[in-house]
Amino acid sequence: MLGLKIGVWSTLIEPMxxxxxxxxxxxxxxxxxxxCLRLPVDRTPVWFLRQAGRYMPEYMAVxxxxxxxxxxxxxxxxxxxTITAAERLGVDAAIIFADLLLPFTPMGLxxxxxxxxxxxxxTPVRSLEHIQALRTDRTEELQYVAxxxxxxxxxxxxxxxDGDRLGIIGxxxxxxxxxxxxxxxxxxxxxIETKKMMYAGDASWPLLMEKLxxxxxxxxxxxxxxxxxxxxxxxxxxxxxxxxxxxxYCLAPTTELxxxxxxxxxxxxxxxxxxASLLPAMSETTADVxxxxxxxxxxxxxxxxxxxxxxxxxxxxxxxxxxENILEARVREVLAxxxxxxxxxxxxxxxxxPETPVESVIQVVKWxxxxxxxxxxxxxxxxxxxxxxxx
Numbered sequence: 560m561l562g563l564k565i566g567v568w569s570t571l572i573e574p575m576x577x578x579x580x581x582x583x584x585x586x587x588x589x590x591x592x593x594x595c596l597r598l599p600v601d602r603t604p605v606w607f608l609r610q611a612g613r614y615m616p617e618y619m620a621v622x623x624x625x626x627x628x629x630x631x632x633x634x635x636x637x638x639x640x641t642i643t644a645a646e647r648l649g650v651d652a653a654i655i656f657a658d659l660l661l662p663f664t665p666m667g668l669x670x671x672x673x674x675x676x677x678x679x680x681x682t683p684v685r686s687l688e689h690i691q692a693l694r695t696d697r698t699e700e701l702q703y704v705a706x707x708x709x710x711x712x713x714x715x716x717x718x719x720x721d722g723d724r725l726g727i728i729g730x731x732x733x734x735x736x737x738x739x740x741x742x743x744x745x746x747x748x749x750x751i752e753t754k755k756m757m758y759a760g761d762a763s764w765p766l767l768m769e770k771l772x773x774x775x776x777x778x779x780x781x782x783x784x785x786x787x788x789x790x791x792x793x794x795x796x797x798x799x800x801x802x803x804x805x806x807x808y809c810l811a812p813t814t815e816l817x818x819x820x821x822x823x824x825x826x827x828x829x830x831x832x833x834x835a836s837l838l839p840a841m842s843e844t845t846a847d848v849x850x851x852x853x854x855x856x857x858x859x860x861x862x863x864x865x866x867x868x869x870x871x872x873x874x875x876x877x878x879x880x881x882x883e884n885i886l887e888a889r890v891r892e893v894l895a896x897x898x899x900x901x902x903x904x905x906x907x908x909x910x911x912x913p914e915t916p917v918e919s920v921i922q923v924v925k926w927x928x929x930x931x932x933x934x935x936x937x938x939x940x941x942x943x944x945x946x947x948x949x950x
Contacts, residue, residue, distance in 0.1 A: 571624050575943035604651035605650065605906050607906060615644060627658065631704070641654070651723065652727070654791065662771075667694045670740075676745065684767070737811045750799050752906065771812075772816050776816065796832070805837050808845060818844075848904065851864075852908035853874060853909075860872070871903075879916065893905065894931050904930060
């Protein structure tokens with residue numbers, strides 16, 4: 560499977576060497592993967608962060624009988640939840656149902672989800688000795704995620720009615736975000752303990768980054784082998800950092816993770832929340848796609864990310880509660896700012912929240928299909944001049 564992934568990616572990248580206008584949707588290709596690689600597409604692909612979740616009645620029916628971790632750890636159920644959401648919404652990609660913190664368990668760090676509070680790590684990591692004790696040799700225990708991906712990939716193996724092949728997304732957390740959960744013991748407002756460890760200047764932070772990268776690369780490799788077309792790296796809390804701190808403590812390990820995952824033969828999406836000021840630095844990770852939240856207009860975010868990067872986003876998730884005329888206007892605004900340029904994936908600026916009207920989500924998909932028709936591809940030298948003029 561891995562050799563096949565690399566071969567397909569090479570085949571997709573090859574047309575970028577030519578200025579000829581290409582078929583924007585070859586039969587059997589994935590418009591989602593093509594957009595990740597900034598190749599021409601027939602229309603903007605669309606999917607949603609947290610598209611399988613508590614807003615959806617089908618998911619809540621499953622939750623009546625299973626905990627969140629039960630669903631994640633049982634491939635049949637995780638695959639069912641993933642498939643149901645993708646088919647109900649009519650999106651162009653399915654992201655496997657899992658949780659960022661799953662790698663903690665084989666590393667020797669127990670956690671649970673507490674009602675009303677979220678994830679809780681029983682023994683937060685606060686010392687070099689604790690970091691030294693974290694395991695990196697038990698990643699095989701995470702194979703249940705790969706098994707779920709394999710089931711999803713098999714289900715969506717054939718072409719859809721429009722000739723597109725649904726994209727399959729695997730994911731993992733980024734080093735900073737996972738470290739912050741480990742150190743704080745759960746969610747945090749100020750990340751005091753995390754930053755104290757960063758600033759300490761001893762071996763603790765570098766060793767923790769190294770161990771996380773080791774586990775995450777193996778974890779991503781399992782997912783790619785199972786059929787993931789793209790790996791999505793979530794750096795949910797990195798927006799808590801200044802530009803200086805991001806560059807000094809996070810850019811190098813995140814870049815190492817991104818490059819090693821890309822070497823598996825798949826594109827990488829890198830996403831964080833409240834990261835408008837970090838976008839130029841985040842683009843230095845060489846991620847193929849940067850996720851944009853709703854706090855920055857899409858065209859400004861794309862300029863900050865740079866012409867060599869695709870972007871994903873960036874509708875405010877709460878807009879899904881708005882009246883239809885406002886929601887439609889916001890969808891069209893995002894698409895207008897993307898201007899049909901190759902490399903835009905329509906998504907929210909963060910995940911779908913509980914109680915979101917399902918019909919609103921479905922309607923957004925229909926509007927993207929209606930209004931997200933790609934512009935005619937331009938020769939690369941002309942596109943480069945336009946980007947340079949707008950930068």
